[in-house]
Structure formats: structure tokens, C-alpha cells
Amino acid sequence: MNGKIRVGIAGYGNLGKGVESALAATQDMELVGVFTRRDPAALQLGNRAVPVHGIDAIARFADAVDVLVLCGGSKTDLPEQGPTLATLFNTVDSFDTHAKIPEYFAAMDAAASHAGHVAIISVGWDPGLFSLYRLYGEALLPDGVGYTFWGKGVSQGHSDALRRVPGVRGGVQYTVPSSEAVARVRSGSRPALTTREKHTRDCYVVLEPGADPAAVERAIVTMPDYFADYDTTVTFVSAAELQRDHAAMPHGGFVMRSGTTGTGTSQRMESSLALDSNPEFTASVLVAYARAACRLHRRGERGAKTVFDVAPGLLSPKDAADLRRELL
Amino acid sequence: MNGKIRVGIAGYGNLGKGVESALAATQDMELVGVFTRRDPAALQLGNRAVPVHGIDAIARFADAVDVLVLCGGSKTDLPEQGPTLATLFNTVDSFDTHAKIPEYFAAMDAAASHAGHVAIISVGWDPGLFSLYRLYGEALLPDGVGYTFWGKGVSQGHSDALRRVPGVRGGVQYTVPSSEAVARVRSGSRPALTTREKHTRDCYVVLEPGADPAAVERAIVTMPDYFADYDTTVTFVSAAELQRDHAAMPHGGFVMRSGTTGTGTSQRMESSLALDSNPEFTASVLVAYARAACRLHRRGERGAKTVFDVAPGLLSPKDAADLRRELL
Numbered sequence: 001m002n003g004k005i006r007v008g009i010a011g012y013g014n015l016g017k018g019v020e021s022a023l024a025a026t027q028d029m030e031l032v033g034v035f036t037r038r039d040p041a042a043l044q045l046g047n048r049a050v051p052v053h054g055i056d057a058i059a060r061f062a063d064a065v066d067v068l069v070l071c072g073g074s075k076t077d078l079p080e081q082g083p084t085l086a087t088l089f090n091t092v093d094s095f096d097t098h099a100k101i102p103e104y105f106a107a108m109d110a111a112a113s114h115a116g117h118v119a120i121i122s123v124g125w126d127p128g129l130f131s132l133y134r135l136y137g138e139a140l141l142p143d144g145v146g147y148t149f150w151g152k153g154v155s156q157g158h159s160d161a162l163r164r165v166p167g168v169r170g171g172v173q174y175t176v177p178s179s180e181a182v183a184r185v186r187s188g189s190r191p192a193l194t195t196r197e198k199h200t201r202d203c204y205v206v207l208e209p210g211a212d213p214a215a216v217e218r219a220i221v222t223m224p225d226y227f228a229d230y231d232t233t234v235t236f237v238s239a240a241e242l243q244r245d246h247a248a249m250p251h252g253g254f255v256m257r258s259g260t261t262g263t264g265t266s267q268r269m270e271s272s273l274a275l276d277s278n279p280e281f282t283a284s285v286l287v288a289y290a291r292a293a294c295r296l297h298r299r300g301e302r303g304a305k306t307v308f309d310v311a312p313g314l315l316s317p318k319d320a321a322d323l324r325r326e327l328l
Numbered sequence: 329m330n331g332k333i334r335v336g337i338a339g340y341g342n343l344g345k346g347v348e349s350a351l352a353a354t355q356d357m358e359l360v361g362v363f364t365r366r367d368p369a370a371l372q373l374g375n376r377a378v379p380v381h382g383i384d385a386i387a388r389f390a391d392a393v394d395v396l397v398l399c400g401g402s403k404t405d406l407p408e409q410g411p412t413l414a415t416l417f418n419t420v421d422s423f424d425t426h427a428k429i430p431e432y433f434a435a436m437d438a439a440a441s442h443a444g445h446v447a448i449i450s451v452g453w454d455p456g457l458f459s460l461y462r463l464y465g466e467a468l469l470p471d472g473v474g475y476t477f478w479g480k481g482v483s484q485g486h487s488d489a490l491r492r493v494p495g496v497r498g499g500v501q502y503t504v505p506s507s508e509a510v511a512r513v514r515s516g517s518r519p520a521l522t523t524r525e526k527h528t529r530d531c532y533v534v535l536e537p538g539a540d541p542a543a544v545e546r547a548i549v550t551m552p553d554y555f556a557d558y559d560t561t562v563t564f565v566s567a568a569e570l571q572r573d574h575a576a577m578p579h580g581g582f583v584m585r586s587g588t589t590g591t592g593t594s595q596r597m598e599s600s601l602a603l604d605s606n607p608e609f610t611a612s613v614l615v616a617y618a619r620a621a622c623r624l625h626r627r628g629e630r631g632a633k634t635v636f637d638v639a640p641g642l643l644s645p646k647d648a649a650d651l652r653r654e655l656l
């Protein structure tokens with residue numbers, strides 16, 4: 001035993017691969033196993049020394065893993081697996097269905113509390129780091145208005161909608177913050193803005209052979225819910241260009257707080273992320289909170305937590321005196 | 329007893345006035361007394377219902393105050409008063425002499441721990457919120473470089489230096505982030521930048537009658553330590569203009585983290601503040617941490633803490649379930 005935090009990964013998609021990579025960059029944590037629903041023998045890990053196991057065998061590893069990073073999806077994987085895994089392990093996950101967070105928190109809290117574990121849910125950048133920015137904004141400038149802008153980044157839901165349009169062979173949709181809306185917020189005028197006023201939508205589309213570009217463009221920009229109410233642009237590209245220029249998963253955005261102190265003094269807080277890889281950054285956040293989950297458990301904490309419950313110092317491998325000296 | 333957190337203010341300068349104003353905007357906290365070294369009868373509070381006491385009588389109020397906000401200066405007031413007051417009260421302060429934080433922390437920790445109190449030190453925006461941004465940056469993007477830029481804002485030390493130049497009747501110095509340096513950091517190139525490369529200095533100066541502008545300007549821009557190594561501009565203004573245009577205390581700045589995940593993927597985090605009043609924002613931060621100090625004490629925590637030790641949710645008057653539903 002070398003004293004490192006022993007970490008497991010459940011689910012080896014883009015996020016799981018990102019967690020593997022982020023763990024390799026730490027000095028105080030080590031990856032001790034990957035758990036998958038696929039055939040373990042078929043999985044090619046970056047580090048071949050790390051064993052791969054079928055997820056069905058995971059209960060046998062309850063004593064060998066200090067914290068398990070759940071890398072499944074929020075729609076079906078986490079609601080099904082999360083509470084079961086929280087009875088066996090300390091866990092960290094990136095559950096991101098905002099509307100269902102209270103329900104998921106309750107299920108994870110019951111499972112983790114009963115089994116004596118810590119489960120940090122909804123870790124990543126939104127929910128996650130952006131949630132923290134919103135909270136600091138509201139707590140430090142209570143007389144104020146908060147704004148979240150997303151992008152520039154790929155929206156999977158809107159990209160899927162694009163690809164269902166007849167005549168479209170492939171495509172990617174970027175959500176882009178409206179520079180006019182951002183400027184209005186920065187002015188301190190506290191505008192009332194809907195999500196659609198805050199964003200525009202840029203589509204890059206590959207046509208099927210023989211498809212009519214004008215008809216495809218019209219079908220996209222008039223599509224209800226997804227595009228009709230937005231300022232939407234469509235750019236036609238070749239399949240090679242789509243693959244070359246639009247295969248990455250960039251994302252990011254802004255969280256702003258426009259507030260007042262005293263007798264009408266303007267104060268503004270703003271934070272932003274510019275991410276060249278959304279899953280790799282989410283993975284990096286998950287690893288820092290995995291460290292915190294292990295520390296909270298060692299201190300005797302139990303049950304479900306969110307980023308709001310975790311003191312920032314617990315995220316760093318440095319001790320408190322070093323943090324005060326170097327970063328305060 | 330109405331269940332509100334009972335807050336005292338020690339020191340009634342700009343910061344103390346800001347705390348009074350920030351407390352008035354809360355629903356869950358109330359100002360129960362101001363303590364001053366001056367003649368209490370001479371102090372004109374915003375709210376005349378709040379009693380003013382001489383600081384020498386403060387020990388009598390140990391049971392009447394849940395948390396005391398220390399609004400003295402870092403140079404002499406806090407090192408002298410802080411440890412004594414931490415034996416009597418839970419405290420929050422804005423100690424901001426970066427190099428002496430370890431020493432001050434130790435003195436406050438000894439006093440607060442022994443007396444069974446919580447003392448949150450170095451609260452404000454730098455140290456404080458900017459420290460948090462630096463910590464999140466380093467913990468979430470460990471392979472990266474962090475940058476702090478200050479301004480545009482008034483530097484008291486540099487303004488004082490200006491006013492000591494022969495022929496200068498009054499003046500204000502603004503520290504301004506170099507837009508070229510900011511652009512280099514945003515590019516992701518991770519430049520090595522000294523504080524002086526990151527900032528320029530803008531001086532607004534009122535001349536003594538008969539003073540030679542050219543001689544004054546030369547004396548300023550060649551002053552060692554303060555101005556000689558910076559790109560410094562001097563603008564001469566009338567006393568009326570100085571009073572009209574340069575009496576406010578704006579400040580702010582940027583904290584940036586330029587990092588890499590995976591195999592060379594660029595990721596960037598950036599946070600900024602644009603404050604029209606430095607002391608009012610600092611006061612607003614102090615009040616949120618005063619709430620947290622009281623809650624930590626009720627949970628049984630003891631000793632000195634910094635912003636790194638305080639879970640973000642403790643800053644908000646909302647309960648944890650509301651925070652998860654509204655802000656996560």
C-alpha cells in the first residue's frame with residue numbers, strides 16, 4: 001500500500017477515457033480498475049497495466065477501491081446504476097439532467113448514507129463549476145441578476161435534430177452566445193433575457209447527393225423548438241471538411257453577475273470557460289472531486305453531496321498551509 | 329430573540345460602512361453594534377437605531393454578538409486587535425498582506441482555537457475570491473499556468489508615492505492590465521510574465537502653483553520601484569477634475585488559468601471583477617463569510633479558517649435543497 005487514493009472507473013466512453021488520462025497526471029491518486037458492460041477483453045486501455053473487469057463483478061472490489069468515478073450517461077445509466085454503486089463505494093458522477101437533480105440526489109443520499117459512503121453528484125462544469133460561479137455571484141452580490149451563456153460549443157441534441165432533416169447526410173450544430181446580449185449584460189443594465197435571446201445557432205451540414213440546398217436550409221431554420229426562434233445560420237460543407245474541422249467537442253460559456261452594493265454602486269463578476277474538449281475537462285473536474293470524496297469520507301462525512309458542500313481546499317493535492325502560502 | 333445572526337462591526341471607515349450597508353440588505357443577519365476607537369458620540373451611522381460603543385468596552389458584548397467583522401487595516405490594526413478579538417468572538421477579517429498571512433493565520437488560529445471560536449481570515453476579493461479562482465484553476469487544470477491581473481483600479485501605495493513628489497499637490501494612480509499581456513495569456517501560449525509586464529500605470533496629477541510639469545512628470549516616471557520599470561503615463565488635471573472624476577474607488581482584475589488535458593488539448597478558465605467600489609464589494613464578501621463563520625461555529629468547528637476551508641453553500645442564506653434546485 002503506497003498511500004495513494006485508489007480510484008475505479010465505471011464506464012469507458014469519452015468521459016471514462018478522460019478520467020483515466022486525468023488520473024495519470026496526479027501524484028496522489030491511482031487507477032486500480034476499469035469496469036465495463038462490454039467484453040473486458042475487447043477494451044483497449046491507454047495503460048495496459050490497469051485491469052478491466054465486467055461491471056457485474058464490481059461488488060468484489062468494494063474493499064479495493066477508495067472512490068469510484070461513474071462515467072455513464074444521465075438519461076438511463078446513472079439513475080439505474082448510481083444508487084446501487086453508492087451502496088458499495090464512495091462515488092463521484094456528472095449527472096446533468098438539471099430538472100431531475102433533486103430526485104437523483106435523494107436516491108443517492110439514501111443509498112450512500114445507509115451504506116456509510118460519500119456520493120458527490122452532478123460534478124463537471126454545468127452542473128459543476130458554473131453552478132459554483134452562480135452561487136458565489138448570488139451570495140456575494142445578493143442585490144443583482146445572474147446570467148449563464150453557453151458556447152461556443154457543440155450541442156448534441158441540436159446536431160441530432162439537424163441530421164434528421166431529409167437531404168442531410170451529416171452535420172454539427174454550435175450554440176454561440178449572442179455578442180449583443182453579452183454586451184447588454186456587461187453594461188450593467190440588467191436586461192431580462194430568455195435563453196433564445198442569449199444564443200445563436202450555427203449549423204455545418206453535409207448534403208445527401210442530389211439534395212436541394214435551399215430546401216434543406218429552409219427546413220432547418222424553420223424547425224420548431226430547435227431553430228425557428230433563433231438566429232440560425234446554415235453552412236454547407238463536404239464530408240471531408242466536416243470530419244476535418246468539426247469532429248472535436250469544444251464547449252464553454254460565461255456566468256455573469258451584475259449587481260449593486262451601497263446606494264446604487266455597480267459591481268460585476270464574470271467567469272468563463274473556453275474548452276477544446278468538453279469531456280476531458282469534465283473528467284478533470286471529476287478527478288479533483290474524487291479526491292475530495294475520499295477525504296470527506298475519511299473525515300466521517302456520509303451521504304450525497306454536491307459541489308456546494310465541498311470546501312475548495314479539499315480539491316487540491318496540496319496541504320492547507322501550502323495553499324495559504326501559495327494561492328491565498 | 330428573532331433567530332437572526334447578530335453581527336458587530338469593529339472599525340467604522342469605508343469598509344465598516346460597507347459592511348453596515350451589506351448587512352441591511354440581508355434577511356437573516358442584523359447589525360447589533362459598532363465598536364470604534366473614536367468618540368462613539370461623534371459617529372454618525374446610516375441607521376441611528378444601531379448603538380455605537382467604544383472599542384475598549386467590547387468584552388462586555390461577548391454574549392451579544394454571534395460574529396464580529398473586523399474592519400481595521402492590515403498593517404497595524406489587525407495584527408494587534410485580531411488575536412485579542414478572536415478570544416472574545418467569532419471573527420471575519422480582510423487581512424491582505426499576502427506575505428504575512430501564514431504568521432497572521434497562526435496567531436488567529438491559536439487565539440480562536442483556545443477560546444472555542446471560528447476566525448475566517450483574509451476575506452475579500454484578493455485575497456479572497458481571486459484566491460478561490462486561483463485554487464479552482466490549479467486543482468481542475470493541474471497541468472497549466474495561472475495568471476492574476478489587477479485593475480483597472482486605484483492603488484493606494486502608488487497614489488501615496490505620487491503625492492510625495494515635489495510639485496505635486498494631489499493625485500491618483502490607476503493600475504491597468506496590459507491588454508497585450510492579457511491577449512497573450514488568452515492565446516494559450518502560456519507566456520512567462522512578471523507583474524510589471526502585465527500592468528501599466530496611469531497617473532492623474534494636480535500640480536502645486538508654479539510647479540514645472542515636465543520636471544514633475546520626469547520625477548514620476550523615473551521613480552524606482554514604483555514607476556520606472558512600468559509603462560507609466562502622467563495626465564495633469566485641475567483639483568476640481570481630480571475631485572469630480574477620480575474620487576471613486578474602482579478596482580477589479582482577472583484571474584486566468586491556461587491548461588492542458590489529455591494529449592495536448594487546450595482548456596482555459598477565466599474570471600474577472602469590475603468593481604465600481606472596492607471597499608463596498610469587499611464588505612459584501614465579508615458579510616457572506618460572516619454568515620458562514622456563524623454556521624461553522626454552530627457545527628462545532630473551531631480555529632482559524634480561510635476561504636479555502638469554507639464550503640460554498642455556507643455563504644448563501646438559502647438552504648441546501650433550494651440551492652440544488654435553483655443554482656446547480
